[in-house]
Amino acid sequence: MPVSATNSKVVYDAIKAAGVRLVSALPETWLVHLVRLADEDPDMILVRLAKEEEGVGISTGAHFAGLRTALLMQNHGFLQSINGIASLALLYKIPLLLLITDRGTMGERDPWQTEGGKYTRKVLDALNLVRDELNRPDEVRGKVAKAMTLAQSSLSPVALLLGRDLMWEEPTA
Amino acid sequence: MKRIDCLRAIYPELEDCAVVTIMGAVAAELYSLGHRPNFFYLEHAMGLASSVGLGIALSQPERKVVVIDGDGSVLMNLGGLTTLARYAPRNLVHLVFDNEVLLSVGGGAPGGFKWFTTATSTGSDLAAIARGAGIRRAQLVRELDDFTEAALDGLKGDELTCVVAKVDAEMPASFLIDVHMLENRFEFARALQRMQAKTATGGTT
Numbered sequence: 001m002p003v004s005a006t007n008s009k010v011v012y013d014a015i016k017a018a019g020v021r022l023v024s025a026l027p028e029t030w031l032v033h034l035v036r037l038a039d040e041d042p043d044m045i046l047v048r049l050a051k052e053e054e055g056v057g058i059s060t061g062a063h064f065a066g067l068r069t070a071l072l073m074q075n076h077g078f079l080q081s082i083n084g085i086a087s088l089a090l091l092y093k094i095p096l097l098l099l100i101t102d103r104g105t106m107g108e109r110d111p112w113q114t115e116g117g118k119y120t121r122k123v124l125d126a127l128n129l130v131r132d133e134l135n136r137p138d139e140v141r142g143k144v145a146k147a148m149t150l151a152q153s154s155l156s157p158v159a160l161l162l163g164r165d166l167m168w169e170e171p172t173a
Numbered sequence: 174m175k176r177i178d179c180l181r182a183i184y185p186e187l188e189d190c191a192v193v194t195i196m197g198a199v200a201a202e203l204y205s206l207g208h209r210p211n212f213f214y215l216e217h218a219m220g221l222a223s224s225v226g227l228g229i230a231l232s233q234p235e236r237k238v239v240v241i242d243g244d245g246s247v248l249m250n251l252g253g254l255t256t257l258a259r260y261a262p263r264n265l266v267h268l269v270f271d272n273e274v275l276l277s278v279g280g281g282a283p284g285g286f287k288w289f290t291t292a293t294s295t296g297s298d299l300a301a302i303a304r305g306a307g308i309r310r311a312q313l314v315r316e317l318d319d320f321t322e323a324a325l326d327g328l329k330g331d332e333l334t335c336v337v338a339k340v341d342a343e344m345p346a347s348f349l350i351d352v353h354m355l356e357n358r359f360e361f362a363r364a365l366q367r368m369q370a371k372t373a374t375g376g377t378t
C-alpha cells in the first residue's frame with residue numbers, strides 16, 4: 001500500500017513527543033499506519049470510534065482529567081464532528097489537536113473524496129480555527145509541537161492537515 | 174417515578190465521583206440538590222455526555238465516573254454506546270433518565286401534553302439497545318427502589334453499568350444554575366486533577 005509508513009512514523013513520533021497519551025481515531029486509508037502505531041504502543045490509549053464527533057467528547061473528558069490527546073480523522077470526519085467542535089470544544093474552551101487527512105485536493109483519484117476537499121479549509125476558517133499543513137517530513141515534529149502548544153495555551157482546537165505529499169507515496173511505475 | 178427522587182437517592186454517593194450530566198432539566202435538578210465541584214453540566218452538545226465520561230474514565234481508571242443522560246441525548250449518539258461497550262470502563266456508571274420526550278426544549282408541557290416525544294415513547298428500548306451494543310449490565314427500571322438498588326450497585330461495583338430509568342416528563346422546579354459554564358468547566362477539571370493528585374500520593378480523597 002503506498003501510504004507512507006515512514007512518514008506515518010514521523011507523525012506518530014511527533015504526537016508522542018508532544019505529550020499525547022490518548023488518541024481517538026476513525027480512519028481512512030491514509031491513517032492505517034498511524035492507527036496501527038497507536039495500537040501497538042502500550043503507553044498510548046487508542047479509542048476506536050463509531051463516529052468522529054465522539055472523539056471531541058472523549059478528548060474533553062481526558063483534558064479535564066489532565067491528559068493530552070489527538071484526534072485522527074479524514075476531512076469528512078471533521079465535517080462529521082462540527083457540532084461537537086462548536087457546541088463543546090469552542091463553547092467550553094477545550095484544546096484539541098485535530099489531525100485531518102487532506103483528501104480531495106490536487107492529485108486526488110477517488111471521485112468520492114473530491115467534494116469535501118473543496119471546503120475543508122473554508123469550514124475550518126468559518127470556525128476560526130488556526131490551521132497548518134504537514135507536507136514534508138522535516139516540518140512535522142516542529143509543527144505538531146507548536147500546534148499542541150497553541151491548543152493548550154488558547155484552549156481551542158487547532159488543526160493540522162496531513163497532505164498527500166507526506167502521507168502518500170506514488171508507486172514508481 | 175420522578176427524576177428528582179432518583180437523584181436524591183444517589184446524591185450522597187456522588188461525593189468522590191466525577192459526575193457529567195446533560196443539559197437542561199437533569200442538570201438543573203442535580204444542581205438544586207447542591208452543587209459540587211465534581212459536577213459538570215454539559216450545557217449544549219447533545220449526545221456527548223457519555224463520550225466525555227468515557228474520556229474521563231479511561232484517563233483516571235481509579236475514579237468512579239457517573240454520566241447522567243437523557244433519552245433524546247442517547248439517541249443522538251447511539252454509536253457512542255458501542256464505543257462505551259467496547260472499552261467497557263469498569264469505573265463508569267451510565268444513568269439514563271428516559272422521559273420519552275425532549276423535555277428541556279419544552280417537549281413536555283404542563284398538564285402532561287407532550288409535543289415532542291422520542292422513539293422511546295413508541296417502543297424503542299434503550300436498555301435493550303445498550304445490551305445489544307454490548308453493555309452486559311444494562312437494565313430498565315420503573316420503580317424508585319429498583320433504580321436506587323441498580324444505581325448504587327453500579328456505583329459500588331466494578332463493571333460498566335447502564336441503568337435506564339423511566340421517569341415522568343416533568344419540568345424541574347427551576348432551570349437556575351448559578352455557575353457559569355466556563356466557571357463550571359475549570360472548577361471541574363481542577364477538582365478531577367486535585368482528586369487524582371491525592372490518590373497518586375496515597376492520600377485519601
Ligand SMILES: Cc1ncc(C[n+]2csc(CCOP(=O)(O)OP(=O)(O)O)c2C)c(N)n1
Binds near residue numbers: 243274
Ligand atoms: C444538536 C442539538 N439539537 C437540538 C438541541 C436542543 N436541545 C436542547 S436540550 C434538548 C432535549 C434533550 O432531551 P433529553 O436528552 O431526552 O433530555 P431531557 O431534556 O428530556 O431531560 C434539545 C433537543 C441541542 N442542544 N443540540
